[in-house]
Amino acid sequence: MASIMEKVHDKMAQAGDAIQDSATFGNPKVANIKSDIVDGNSQSQKMTTDFGVGISEAAANSWLRVVDEAGRQGPMLLEDSISREKIHRFDHERIPERVVHARGAGAFGYFKLKESAADVTCAAVLTDTSRTTPVFVRFSTVLGSRGSADTVRDVRGFAVKFYTQEGNWDIVGNDIPVFFIQDAVKFPDLIHAAKPEPDNEVPQAQSAHNNFWDFNILHSEATHMLMWAMSDRGIPRSYRMMQGFGVNTFTFTTAEGQRSFVKFHFKPELGVHSLVWDEALKLCGQDPDFHRKDLEEAIKNGAPAKWDFGIQIITEAQQDEFEFDILDATKVWPEELVPVRYIGELVLDRCVDEYFSQTEQVAFCTSHVVPGIGFSDDPLLQGRNFSYFDTQISRLGINWQELPINRPVCPYLNMNRDGAMRHRITKGKVNYWPNRFQGTPPVLQSQASDAVAAATTYKEHAQPVIGIKQRLQAPKFKEHINQATLFWNSMSPIEKLHIIKAFSFELSHCDDETVFNNACLRLGQIHTELAEEVASRVGGTSPKEKRESRKVHSKKSERLSQMAFQPATPTIKSRRVAILIADGYDKFFVTAAKAALTAAGAVPLIIGPRRNYIYANGEERGQEGAGIWADHHFEDQRSTMFDGLLLPPGAHTVTLTSNGRVVHWIRESFGHLKPIGAVGAAVDVVKHALQLPVVHTADAASESVVDSYGVVTVGNLEASGLTELVKITKEADD
Numbered sequence: 198m199a200s201i202m203e204k205v206h207d208k209m210a211q212a213g214d215a216i217q218d219s220a221t222f223g224n225p226k227v228a229n230i231k232s233d234i235v236d237g238n239s240q241s242q243k244m245t246t247d248f249g250v251g252i253s254e255a256a257a258n259s260w261l262r263v264v265d266e267a268g269r270q271g272p273m274l275l276e277d278s279i280s281r282e283k284i285h286r287f288d289h290e291r292i293p294e295r296v297v298h299a300r301g302a303g304a305f306g307y308f309k310l311k312e313s314a315a316d317v318t319c320a321a322v323l324t325d326t327s328r329t330t331p332v333f334v335r336f337s338t339v340l341g342s343r344g345s346a347d348t349v350r351d352v353r354g355f356a357v358k359f360y361t362q363e364g365n366w367d368i369v370g371n372d373i374p375v376f377f378i379q380d381a382v383k384f385p386d387l388i389h390a391a392k393p394e395p396d397n398e399v400p401q402a403q404s405a406h407n408n409f410w411d412f413n414i415l416h417s418e419a420t421h422m423l424m425w426a427m428s429d430r431g432i433p434r435s436y437r438m439m440q441g442f443g444v445n446t447f448t449f450t451t452a453e454g455q456r457s458f459v460k461f462h463f464k465p466e467l468g469v470h471s472l473v474w475d476e477a478l479k480l481c482g483q484d485p486d487f488h489r490k491d492l493e494e495a496i497k498n499g500a501p502a503k504w505d506f507g508i509q510i511i512t513e514a515q516q517d518e519f520e521f522d523i524l525d526a527t528k529v530w531p532e533e534l535v536p537v538r539y540i541g542e543l544v545l546d547r548c549v550d551e552y553f554s555q556t557e558q559v560a561f562c563t564s565h566v567v568p569g570i571g572f573s574d575d576p577l578l579q580g581r582n583f584s585y586f587d588t589q590i591s592r593l594g595i596n597w598q599e600l601p602i603n604r605p606v607c608p609y610l611n612m613n614r615d616g617a618m619r620h621r622i623t624k625g626k627v628n629y630w631p632n633r634f635q636g637t638p639p640v641l642q643s644q645a646s647d648a649v650a651a652a653t654t655y656k657e658h659a660q661p662v663i664g665i666k667q668r669l670q671a672p673k674f675k676e677h678i679n680q681a682t683l684f685w686n687s688m689s690p691i692e693k694l695h696i697i698k699a700f701s702f703e704l705s706h707c708d709d710e711t712v713f714n715n716a717c718l719r720l721g722q723i724h725t726e727l728a729e730e731v732a733s734r735v736g737g738t739s740p741k742e743k744r745e746s747r748k749v750h751s752k753k754s755e756r757l758s759q760m761a762f763q764p765a766t767p768t769i770k771s772r773r774v775a776i777l778i779a780d781g782y783d784k785f786f787v788t789a790a791k792a793a794l795t796a797a798g799a800v801p802l803i804i805g806p807r808r809n810y811i812y813a814n815g816e817e818r819g820q821e822g823a824g825i826w827a828d829h830h831f832e833d834q835r836s837t838m839f840d841g842l843l844l845p846p847g848a849h850t851v852t853l854t855s856n857g858r859v860v861h862w863i864r865e866s867f868g869h870l871k872p873i874g875a876v877g878a879a880v881d882v883v884k885h886a887l888q889l890p891v892v893h894t895a896d897a898a899s900e901s902v903v904d905s906y907g908v909v910t911v912g913n914l915e916a917s918g919l920t921e922l923v924k925i926t927k928e929a930d931d
């Protein structure tokens with residue numbers, strides 16, 4: 198007689214086929230949660246109470262009350278269970294926000310394996326290239342509350358849930374490959390110090406305050422991470438344009454029991470891009486949802502977000518060969534020493550249906566791994582494995598794994614029962630094991646010959662462990678500065694300048710002398726150039742004068758600067774381009790330019806003096822077919838929300854020149870190094886706005902564009918990937 202677990206595994210295999218075949222947006226997770234989805238916009242569904250009884254229009258509008266014969270209103274009645282239900286539900290709508298990473302945005306998609314990693318792991322999700330695994334990804338900031346702004350300087354969370362056929366696998370990572378602390382026990386201190394200060398709950402979503410810097414400087418293992426956080430990585434342009442890292446060291450095991458150490462990487466297809474600090478600051482007020490909207494806009498416009506998925510492997514035999522400890526989460530494994538092997542692709546192509554039930558209720562656990570993937574003795578990871586499950590209990594309750602977004606797509610069955618809000622119904626006589634019905638002990642499944650059972654059953658690696666129980670750190674964990682210096686040495690000049698400015702901004706917000714002076718002394722240990730510049734800007738102690746600078750190494754890595762993570766061909770895809778017009782523009786040009794930009798995958802938006810029809814040269818107001826509808830008006834959008842600016846030719850340039858908002862738009866775009874395309878009379882608008890007799894071009898390539906096409910380009914086109922804008926402008930002009 199087949200055991201219950203064998204039946205389960207049969208079902209799993211069938212489910213596997215179903216997963217491959219699913220036609221629901223090609224995403225079996227969507228099929229999996231389909232029965233839980235209702236159409237909130239449905240016209241045919243009448244409104245009911247939560248217990249299913251229809252609600253009249255009168256009940257939807259007013260509480261049951263006493264009205265006397267003269268029509269005067271008397272008392273409202275507690276008897277009205279319909280109104281009471283509505284208020285009760287509202288009173289309890291909120292759940293605790295995440296203690297960190299409270300603000301986030303998520304999307305569905307899939308993981309496609311391109312090259313098998315069977316030489317290092319038996320995890321089917323990483324060995325079976327015929328598979329497409331559904332995923333849900335949640336991006337986040339760390340420090341701010343749920344309602345804080347997206348573009349603050351902060352680390353970004355990059356948490357991926359793979360709904361594999363062997364169960365859920367979570368990579369709960371960040372956009373930065375290292376962390377502030379080496380040991381999980383320090384996490385509450387780190388977060389207490391970084392979050393708003395306890396006496397006045399200030400500041401919100403900022404690391405620029407005394408407590409953050411006090412803790413992180415007293416605690417030197419944070420030094421390397423501080424360099425990353427103060428770099429441009431701390432202010433990404435988009436979630437779609439940042440890297441992702443598993444950060445901790447995990448392990449892989451092959452079918453033969455061979456173990457190795459692994460770090461996970463995600464590299465964005467669009468390249469790594471950042472905002473400039475002035476943009477980031479302004480966007481916090483101008484569009485606090487900038488990143489959230491960016492993800493949704495791109496997906497809805499048919500530009501799925503994509504990353505290459507890579508692994509770095511260190512064998513057990515190599516583990517002691519490095520000058521750093523490979524279990525220390527404050528260290529990278531330099532790619533020159535341990536190359537990244539890119540084996541798959543992560544794609545996000547579907548927005549969530551409902552924010553709360555999906556993005557808010559999704560719950561990740563570093564402890565959720567599938568057969569073939571395991572944990573190393575990384576002391577940060579081991580602590581995280583305890584913390585995540587625990588926090589979900591207080592956030593969502595003990596049955597959080599049953600929520601549609603969290604439950605696996607493969608069958609699952611065990612003897613866990615009951616608890617608040619249990620809604621799964623498990624039929625049968627027994628809720629314990631062993632029992633008189635189920636013959637084969639599930640624990641023996643790992644020895645089963647059945648291939649499915651073997652592949653789906655988690656088997657711990659038989660790792661020999663000896664040692665003395667004590668609170669000690671391995672020696673290499675005590676070195677905290679070398680990789681911070683490596684990071685500094687590896688930056689381009691502009692990245693170095695941004696780091697200096699970021700430290701200077703943050704430390705200028707610390708008014709406690711001890712804090713900013715100590716910080717300057719710490720910087721002296723990383724590099725004198727950095728320390729002296731920051732100290733002079735913030736009025737801090739000069740390490741040189743104190744003779745506290747140390748002699749540092751000059752090693753570099755080619756794979757730390759974000760310049761190393763640019764696509765081979767810069768692309769304009771999904772970039773937002775503002776086309777500024779007023780009445781009297783050249784319609785042929787605007788129509789053609791908009792069409793060309795759209796065809797190239799960009800998002801062109803017409804900005805005019807009003808959100809209404811704007812009329813071209815020679816057109817009459819109200820005339821049939823006249824005018825172009827402006828998506829926004831000059832006042833309701835800002836240059837910060839766009840990647841490029843296009844000023845079409847035409848008589849409207851007189852109006853543009855005299856409009857202060859337009860002039861500001863051009864100046865701000867120029868200041869933020871954005872490409873500006875201007876054609877014909879619009880070139881003079883740019884000259885006027887920038888108060889320059891000649892408009893400078895970024896490089897020789899764009900210089901020639903100016904000569905031959907009469908198109909003005911300003912800004913670092915190559916870096917921003919907007920070279921196409923210029924060409925398109927030219928084509929439209931033709």
Ligand code: HDD
Pocket residue numbers: 295296297298301335336337353354355356369370371375376380381382384443444445526559560561577580581584585588589
């Ligand atoms: Fe954490 C959330 C990433 C260390 C405890 N963490 C959380 C999220 C991300 C990370 C992306 C948001 C997940 C989501 O979108 O729901 N955390 C990291 C990384 C770390 C790290 C990359 C270092 C390598 N975290 C860390 C430690 C602890 C925690 C050392 C505790 C000992 N993290 C939590 C938490 C959170 C969390 C309190 C809050 C909400 C949640 O777990 O689900 O348990």
